[in-house]
Amino acid sequence: MWAQRSPTSMGLLRESRRSGNLVFTDRIQLGRSIAVCLVALGYGVTSLADDTATMARPGSLSQERLNSAAQNSTDFFVTHGNYAQTRYHPADRINTQTVKDLKLAWTFQVDLTESIQGAPIVYDGVMYLTTSYNHLFAVDAKTGKELWHYKHVMDPAVSVCCGPNNRGVAALGDLVYMATLDAKLVALSAKTGAVVWSKQLADPLKGYSITAAPTAVDGKILIGLAGAEYGIRGALKALDAKSGAEVWTFHTTPANSVGVWATHDATGLDLHRDIAAEKAALAKRGDPYKTLGGSIWQNPAIDLANKRVYFVVGNPAPDIDGSVRPGDNLYTDSLVSVDLESGKYICHLQYIPHDIWDMDAVSPAVLTPVTDQAGKKIPGVLHAGKSGYLYVHDAKDCSLIRSTGLVEAKNERALPTREGVLIRPGLNGGVSVTPLAIDPKLGLAFALTNESALKYYFFTSTEYPNGKLWLGGSFKGAPEEPTWGDIVATDYNTGKIRWKVKKPLPMFGGILATAGGLIFTGEGSGEFGAYDSATGKELWSYKTDAGVNAPASTYMLDGKQYVVVGAGGNTQLDYKRGNKYYVFAY
Amino acid sequence: MSQKFVLKIIAHSALLLLAGFAGAGVAQAQAIEQRAAVCKACHVAGTLPSTSVIPNIWGQSEGYTYIQLRDFKSGARNAPEDAAMRGFVATMSDADMLEIAKYASTQPWPKVEPISTDAALLKKGAYATALGGCVGCHFNDWNGFSANPRIGDQSTAYLAATIRQFRSGSRANSPGMSDLVRTFDEGDIEAVAAYLNAAQ
Numbered sequence: 001m002w003a004q005r006s007p008t009s010m011g012l013l014r015e016s017r018r019s020g021n022l023v024f025t026d027r028i029q030l031g032r033s034i035a036v037c038l039v040a041l042g043y044g045v046t047s048l049a050d051d052t053a054t055m056a057r058p059g060s061l062s063q064e065r066l067n068s069a070a071q072n073s074t075d076f077f078v079t080h081g082n083y084a085q086t087r088y089h090p091a092d093r094i095n096t097q098t099v100k101d102l103k104l105a106w107t108f109q110v111d112l113t114e115s116i117q118g119a120p121i122v123y124d125g126v127m128y129l130t131t132s133y134n135h136l137f138a139v140d141a142k143t144g145k146e147l148w149h150y151k152h153v154m155d156p157a158v159s160v161c162c163g164p165n166n167r168g169v170a171a172l173g174d175l176v177y178m179a180t181l182d183a184k185l186v187a188l189s190a191k192t193g194a195v196v197w198s199k200q201l202a203d204p205l206k207g208y209s210i211t212a213a214p215t216a217v218d219g220k221i222l223i224g225l226a227g228a229e230y231g232i233r234g235a236l237k238a239l240d241a242k243s244g245a246e247v248w249t250f251h252t253t254p255a256n257s258v259g260v261w262a263t264h265d266a267t268g269l270d271l272h273r274d275i276a277a278e279k280a281a282l283a284k285r286g287d288p289y290k291t292l293g294g295s296i297w298q299n300p301a302i303d304l305a306n307k308r309v310y311f312v313v314g315n316p317a318p319d320i321d322g323s324v325r326p327g328d329n330l331y332t333d334s335l336v337s338v339d340l341e342s343g344k345y346i347c348h349l350q351y352i353p354h355d356i357w358d359m360d361a362v363s364p365a366v367l368t369p370v371t372d373q374a375g376k377k378i379p380g381v382l383h384a385g386k387s388g389y390l391y392v393h394d395a396k397d398c399s400l401i402r403s404t405g406l407v408e409a410k411n412e413r414a415l416p417t418r419e420g421v422l423i424r425p426g427l428n429g430g431v432s433v434t435p436l437a438i439d440p441k442l443g444l445a446f447a448l449t450n451e452s453a454l455k456y457y458f459f460t461s462t463e464y465p466n467g468k469l470w471l472g473g474s475f476k477g478a479p480e481e482p483t484w485g486d487i488v489a490t491d492y493n494t495g496k497i498r499w500k501v502k503k504p505l506p507m508f509g510g511i512l513a514t515a516g517g518l519i520f521t522g523e524g525s526g527e528f529g530a531y532d533s534a535t536g537k538e539l540w541s542y543k544t545d546a547g548v549n550a551p552a553s554t555y556m557l558d559g560k561q562y563v564v565v566g567a568g569g570n571t572q573l574d575y576k577r578g579n580k581y582y583v584f585a586y
Numbered sequence: 587m588s589q590k591f592v593l594k595i596i597a598h599s600a601l602l603l604l605a606g607f608a609g610a611g612v613a614q615a616q617a618i619e620q621r622a623a624v625c626k627a628c629h630v631a632g633t634l635p636s637t638s639v640i641p642n643i644w645g646q647s648e649g650y651t652y653i654q655l656r657d658f659k660s661g662a663r664n665a666p667e668d669a670a671m672r673g674f675v676a677t678m679s680d681a682d683m684l685e686i687a688k689y690a691s692t693q694p695w696p697k698v699e700p701i702s703t704d705a706a707l708l709k710k711g712a713y714a715t716a717l718g719g720c721v722g723c724h725f726n727d728w729n730g731f732s733a734n735p736r737i738g739d740q741s742t743a744y745l746a747a748t749i750r751q752f753r754s755g756s757r758a759n760s761p762g763m764s765d766l767v768r769t770f771d772e773g774d775i776e777a778v779a780a781y782l783n784a785a786q
Contacts, residue, residue: 113726114725114726133731154732155649155732156648156649156652156684156687156688156732157648157649157650157652157653157732157733158649158731158732158733159649159732159733159734160723160731160732160734161722161723162722163722163725164725164731181732205653229762318762320765420769455769457765457768457769459765459768462761462764465662465759465760465761465762466662468759468760468761468762469723469760469761469762469763470761470762471761471762471765471766472765473765474765474766474768474769475719475769476717476718476719476769477716477717477718477719479717571721571722571725571726572719572721572722574716574721577726
């Protein structure tokens, strides 16, 4: 996944003048300043909580409670709602009738003005939210009062391609887990924010980083590595939740990454590969798996009953130049399933073999029953790709049941040239790292699309540059092409698009769906809206002060339903940065 | 950069090298400020002219400075203009490089002037950086982060020279950057350098 600015956001060009290394707000209180000082001294964290009896206090988060997430209308235990990652929440107090009365309850101001991409988790009256640069806050979910604040102290040299993002935390037992830009997993006390353990998972000097939220399940923490723009070898790792000891590692690029020399992608488009040249390169160079990329940018989905893990793998490295990485480049641009206990391979489906467009798979996989081609209801997997397709899979063997093109396409799978070739969608998507939501009652999957084109260039091959930016080509905005965004609802049982809502800016963030018949989503313009899930009709909106480019979460507290979303803007599309989480209540 | 200028820097380098890095043990004992004085001979801590082909390094991202020092030493960064720096880093240990990079990152960013007021040029530069997607790595207000340098408020001449080095491949320590700036034409380079220089 690479970030490329969309020409639409041209109107938002910044002209601000700067004065410090990071833009701090003026809200930093004395206590916060002390916390920062302690962090600087290496303590890593300080608790700002006092010990009043009314303070929200997290209880222990058992596996049993986590398993119930899909049926629990009170809490929001995991960042994509539940292990199936449906982002469908059972709370229905806010619904198509009452949403008109949804009001801002409070805002929580964070200490950095940068991209926000995570959805908070909320349980036992405490909300855990993150910002860019791995700042983690525990906040009273009713009042917005800060309980503690952890500011991660980074390694000196970290490379991140697409913004200093973080996509949230996981919790299990008495611990909260955050993965960091310098490729660590940090376990903190949910009550105090004190670091219990920290584990280095990969070398940031080789381009490894982590922006995904971890997933906590069955005593394990699952987390994926990113950094394909720097020639990493990607992996999904399982660590012991108590100690951080490694349980298993699944390399996203296996030692035999060659595959079947596929000439067409999963939707049947010709890949225009020169297989003879690739075979010659393979004989000369060997298998490229050690620097082949395969980032993971989002949480895996968990099938609790069958103890299976489903996740998608990002682009091969280098992004645009396939000549130095002959073969299908397994398992890049793929849906992969592995065994939860052992990490052993079960099945995969590669969307785009030997991708040279960065048309990868980054939006998190969703598990839900789907109708197969014979009309039978079977366990299924949904994924929406940067290629702009919604893919529906058979969960048993990962095979593709159907796919639906969600965006306008032009020159799909054309080969990049020295002069530049215009391709639509470009590498921002389609559907980027933005999660889907589904409404299982309606059988609809909701996706946010980026309707834009890019020019793709190939100049010359370069060898692996030891952890440096390695794109293998270039790309540039195409101002002559129209850009916009859509909210798209697709019937995943038939593949038919049910409705689309057109928005002026390419969409990036995520969707929350609820049993109240609503979906919630934000825009780069700062709008945050609620829509009728069945029709797409906008029923409510609120204008924030920065791009709303994160997925929302919801929870119940003292009889009221709350909806929380970050408004931090977005680095890669250069949407206006902000420093607040907005919390609405009815 | 003229050849004469390069030679002058190399000569200075040799002297400063002897003065500043006369041995690892001695170097360790020196206060970091004293050792950084070597750097300040060329990388001025006062106002930096926008015509300077020597960049400002004070207040620069720690990771970026460290990696450049490392690459000078390994030869990964090996353009003709880098000869002087290669001399300086020859006896530096990894710990020295990290220490200097950290120290430099904590220093105030100096004034860099003059900045261009040519509205058309600045607009062109803003447009080219937008199409080029520069913000994807260099971030909000061009501040950079860690291994990615701050490029806002840098010397115009240095920025333009650097883009040209990446384009030609003479600076070979970021092939990704080389590919990205190969979509710029000469006019873009001047405009981008002026725009970033003025983004203070």
